[in-house]
Amino acid sequence: MPPTFPTTGMPCRAPRVRRAAVAVVTALTLPLVAACDGTAPQPSAAPTTAGPTGPETPTAAPSGLPTLTASPPAGSEPSTPLPDARTVRGRASTVTGTVDEATLTAYAAMADRAVAEVSTRWTRTWPRRVSVVAPKDATQFREQVGRADDLSQVAAITDGPIGPDGRATADRIVVNPDAFARLTAEGRQFVLTHESTHVAVRSSLAGVAPLWLVEGYADHVGYSASDRRVTELAAPLLEKVADGGGPKRLPTQGDLDPARGEIAPGYLASWLAVELIARRHGEPALRRFYEASTVDGSPAQADTAMDRAFRDVLGTSRADFTKAWLSDLNRLAAPK
Structure with a gap:
C-alpha cells in the first residue's frame, strides 16, 4: 500500500513515487494462511499465461528509504527484474510474479474485481486496468520496492513513473508476500481494491492531497464491498478510543509512517x-472534496487547500468537522 501525486509544471520531481496500503484489521487476517487459499475464486474470464518475464513496468524504483509521505522522494535506478517470472492476464489486470500460477490466477481475479469496484466510485477517466507484481519472498519484494526498512505492516506498495502532466503513467501494485500470507481472501481483496484506487486516482488527478484523505479514500473504496460491521473492521482504533488513547486531530503523515510505529x-x-x-454529504461531494484538496504544490499547501474545500465543498470547517468526527469515534467505541 500505499496512494498523491506530482503535477503539471513540476518535471523536476522524481520520476517515481510510492504509496503503501496495509492490512489494518484483525478481522481480515488469519494466524496462518497460504499465499493463495483454496477458496479464492478464479477470474471470470479465462486468463492467458505468458512465459517467464519481468515486471510489467520495470522503470525506476526508489533507491533510498523514504517514509510514506504524500509525495516521497524517489531514485532513478531501474527495478530488478523478477527471475523466472510468469504472467497471467485477467479481463482488467496483468499479474506478473514468481509465485505459482494458481496464485497468480487468483490475484488476477481479485484485481479484476478491484478494478470494477473502483470504477463505480472514481468517475474520472482512467485506464481501468491494473498491473500487479507478485514476488515469492521478502527478498524479491524489497528488491522491487527498493527498501530495506521494516515493511511488516505493509501489504502492498503502488508505484510508477509520473508523466509531464503530473499524472502516473504506468503504476504497478507490488504485493508483500509475507503480509499477504497473513490475510484472508477478503483481506487480500481489500488490499488490491485499496491499491487499485490509488492507481485510478494517480492516473487521473495530478497534484498533492493530504495523506489522511488519500489513504482514507482508498480504504473507503476497499471496504465498500465488505459486509462486516464498522465496529469490527475498526476495532484496533476503537479500542484505543475507548481507553482514552484515541486521536485528537486528523491523522498526520507521521501517523501513517510504519517507520514511526503502529499505523x-x-x-x-x-x-x-x-x-x-460520504455519509453526510454523499459520494459526489466526497470526490469534489478530494479534487479540491489536491494541489500542485507541497503537503502544507494541500492542507491549506483542504481547509478551503471544507468550507467551499462541505460547508463546514476543519475544526467543526474534526469535532464531529471525534464524536463519531466516541459513539462507535461506546459499549453496546
Missing part, C-alpha cells in the same frame, strides 16, 4: 473520517 489506528482513523464525509 493501523491512523489508517482506520483516516477511513472513518472519509466515511463520515
Whole structure:
C-alpha cells in the first residue's frame, strides 16, 4: 500500500513515487494462511499465461528509504527484474510474479474485481486496468520496492513513473508476500481494491492531497464491498478510543509512517473520517472534496487547500468537522 501525486509544471520531481496500503484489521487476517487459499475464486474470464518475464513496468524504483509521505522522494535506478517470472492476464489486470500460477490466477481475479469496484466510485477517466507484481519472498519484494526498512505492516506498495502532466503513467501494485500470507481472501481483496484506487486516482488527478484523505479514500473504496460491521473492521482504533488513547486531530503523515510505529489506528482513523464525509454529504461531494484538496504544490499547501474545500465543498470547517468526527469515534467505541 500505499496512494498523491506530482503535477503539471513540476518535471523536476522524481520520476517515481510510492504509496503503501496495509492490512489494518484483525478481522481480515488469519494466524496462518497460504499465499493463495483454496477458496479464492478464479477470474471470470479465462486468463492467458505468458512465459517467464519481468515486471510489467520495470522503470525506476526508489533507491533510498523514504517514509510514506504524500509525495516521497524517489531514485532513478531501474527495478530488478523478477527471475523466472510468469504472467497471467485477467479481463482488467496483468499479474506478473514468481509465485505459482494458481496464485497468480487468483490475484488476477481479485484485481479484476478491484478494478470494477473502483470504477463505480472514481468517475474520472482512467485506464481501468491494473498491473500487479507478485514476488515469492521478502527478498524479491524489497528488491522491487527498493527498501530495506521494516515493511511488516505493509501489504502492498503502488508505484510508477509520473508523466509531464503530473499524472502516473504506468503504476504497478507490488504485493508483500509475507503480509499477504497473513490475510484472508477478503483481506487480500481489500488490499488490491485499496491499491487499485490509488492507481485510478494517480492516473487521473495530478497534484498533492493530504495523506489522511488519500489513504482514507482508498480504504473507503476497499471496504465498500465488505459486509462486516464498522465496529469490527475498526476495532484496533476503537479500542484505543475507548481507553482514552484515541486521536485528537486528523491523522498526520507521521501517523501513517510504519517507520514511526503502529499505523493501523491512523489508517482506520483516516477511513472513518472519509466515511463520515460520504455519509453526510454523499459520494459526489466526497470526490469534489478530494479534487479540491489536491494541489500542485507541497503537503502544507494541500492542507491549506483542504481547509478551503471544507468550507467551499462541505460547508463546514476543519475544526467543526474534526469535532464531529471525534464524536463519531466516541459513539462507535461506546459499549453496546
